[in-house]
Amino acid sequence: MHKSLKEDDTMSNNAYLSQGREVEIFKTAAENNLPVLIKGPTGCGKTRFVEHMAEQLHRPIHTVACHDDLTAADLVGRHLIGAEGTYWQDGPLTRAVREGGICYLDEVVEARKDTTVVLHPLSDHRRILPIERTGELIQAHPDFMLVISYNPGYQNLMKGLKPSTRQRFVALSFDYPAPDREVVILCQESGIDKQQAQQLVSLGGDLRRLKDHDLEEAASTRLLIYAARMINAGLPAREACTTCLAQPLTDEVETLAAIERLIQAYF
Amino acid sequence: MEEFVGEIWHKLITRQARTDFENARVHLASLQPQLAPYFRALGGESGKGIEGADHRVFNTNRRLVQRMAGSHRRFAVCWQDERSLRFPDSIAYFPDAEMNTSLYFWLTALAAELPQIKHWFVDNQTATLKLLKKRPGLIPEYQRLADAFILMRPSLVSLKGQDRQREEAIQQAIKEPGTIATLPIAKGDPIPLPLWVYPAPLHGLITSSEDDLEDQGKGNKAEENLDSNRKQAQRFDDSKQTDGLLVFQLECLFSWAEQVELDRCQEEDLDQDLSSAAEDLDIISLSRQRRAGSAKIKFDMDLPAPQNDDLPIGDGHRLPEWDYRKERMIQDYCLLQPMLADDALPSPVPEHLKNQARSLRNRFSMLQTNRQLQHRQLQGDEIDLDAWIDVKTQPHRNIDNQNLYINRDNNHRDLACLLLADLSMSTDAGLNAEQRVIDVIRDTMLLFAEALSATRDPFAIYGFSSVKNKQVRYQLLKNFAEPYNDQVRGRLQAVKPGFYTRMGAAIRQSSEILKLQKSQQRLLLILSDGKPNDIDRYEGRYGIEDTRKAVLEAKQQGLQPFCVTIDEKGNDYLPYLFGDQGYAVISDLTRLPILLPKLYLNLTGTHA
Ligand SMILES: Nc1ncnc2c1ncn2[C@@H]1O[C@H](COP(=O)(O)OP(=O)(O)OP(=O)(O)O)[C@@H](O)[C@H]1O
């Protein structure tokens, strides 16, 4: 942990505090040309981690935020119309496959089912990308790496990933950082003092206990950082917590009132 | 601060014999929805409910007026056991409603910090200290409560000797928790400390009801709130007169007793000796009752007299049933009787569901306008550039080059849903002190209907129960054709549990109805609380096999059956009935009303 902290200090703005062995595992997977699946709740640091690893491995990163209208063409590419007629434009996936680099598909379960099919030949030993529309068959660059992430929350319970897709990946499971690390992250990202960070983190811990029962999603590290930044910028702590840690989590009046009380128990 | 103290002082000296501040009374019922998440957030066990606490007898030194009035003998204090956290039904301890509210929250926090009490006097102080350390925001709050508390205590100068020493220790323990290791001994019990959590009661059912009699005998107004223990006693008494039709009430009673028994075992496991002899007695007698009653339970039920029953519609349908031993269908074996509660009055959404209903309607109404683009259409509102480019760039490919339009489809969610609810007598079982399973099922149906009516997806709701194969009662609650309105709401609210669960026939009938819907996706959602059963051979394997057959038939007809159950043992048999992906077990039943609409979204692949 110390090592990676030091390394990060020299890095630009992408300090990443490792939670366990994920850095080593990711590196090993990358060296062995294996694709990686990262699962974890929203705002726990998945994107940050992948960006960090891209820097560490000196590979460019191509991020695609998946949504339910995302088609295979959005990943692979499409024909466009130019001055001299139509021409082919590579999608982010194709670009990464050609030039090397990490293609990161965020929230992959959101994408339409047919998109995962183009991933299959890429994510097994073949490492090829067939482009139907141009008839091209691309062998992936040695530095190409496929990384997908998703949040196995309640909403995705039924959607899930097909087993045939899942079983093509080395899977890492993320969760919110342990309290002492989360405190460090909060200080780092927002500049507030340690004591306040600690209070925010315990409040976050309390709120996370409400998941499944009263809240659909737990308070994320991201939201804790938001609150910390607001406090650091001079907003009264209670107000910052209400706007960053209560309102974004629920619309239920009674739950909000309970969270309000909880905030008062800290600030 | 001084102003505040002065105010209390003023109110204190102007009051008479009463120690409660009626104007400032705060009720548990109104705070409960907030206290529950608060408790969970602070680390309280998430399965634990919140209930009203019974009054306990405290042997306090009462003032003469109080003794004459028969008051100040029984107090409700905060305590918890495996099952739930108990609070006084209302608090009027402080002259200020805000502070009484504050007290509820304080007790909730303290109880979360103090799941088990070994040494009442020390543990409360330690827990207070810990709590204040962990959550410094509570310090001013506690300070306020403690200051006011001291003012409400008997003044030290009015006390002598041991009484005074004890009271001094108590006040000190509140003012500076953690500083007093032992409570000095004095005669009787100290006046209860409303800021602290108490152990589970040592005086159970019998004492408390006797005490009631005594108080009533003195002409004192009976306490307004029935505590859970007493409710139990009430039920118990009812069961003694059990005969004929009341057998079923017994069944419901048993599941209560079972639960209590369970709790008790756990407590014994933990080697905790807080249980009272009286309460144990109660359970033993219940169990004995149960054994005696179990033979009766199997008796066939007489159907209700026709004038008391819902209106049967038509002569009924004959439906087949699967006999797994013979491996064949027995044709026309079940008589299914459609029923309609024609006397149910139209009624709006009940008060306790209004908020949830509104937010569900809002959320689901967004689905309605959720348009989807259909690409490569022969006709449409816009040109599909992608399609056109494909045609231009790949003339060699065999693309249908006329389909060049995008169509905006307003009603792309082409699905119909039939909700089939189990209304058998087992749903009459108590879930917790306030609710029966049927209450939750009723709320669930209502909220589900509220949500779906906002989407404009066609839906229908039916309930079922059965008395052997000769009457499978199929309750029409809302059919596909009728609009969702107060008439339907009234019918949903009027559902009553009864009889058994011949699931196969009900599924077959529902499939027949759902099949007629023209939608692409047809969802048959079954809400149940346990295995199929009836009082004939339908019990056990036979019922399971028939239900499975009915589910398979539904699938073959292109329907999508899905079962939502609250039966914790559901995992044992539901995969066999519905397939791995065909069911969900809801462990916390009270969440069912919120979960079912969500599940609907998941099943239909919609995002909201
Ligand atoms: N280990 C960590 N080191 C440094 N920062 C972190 C770490 N974990 C989380 N963060 C911070 O938390 C925030 C949220 O993280 P990120 O955006 O990576 O979440 P995510 O898991 O990708 O969420 P989503 O699923 O919603 O996309 C980031 O701004 C980052 O600053």
Ligand SMILES: [Mg+2]
């Ligand atoms: Mg992300």
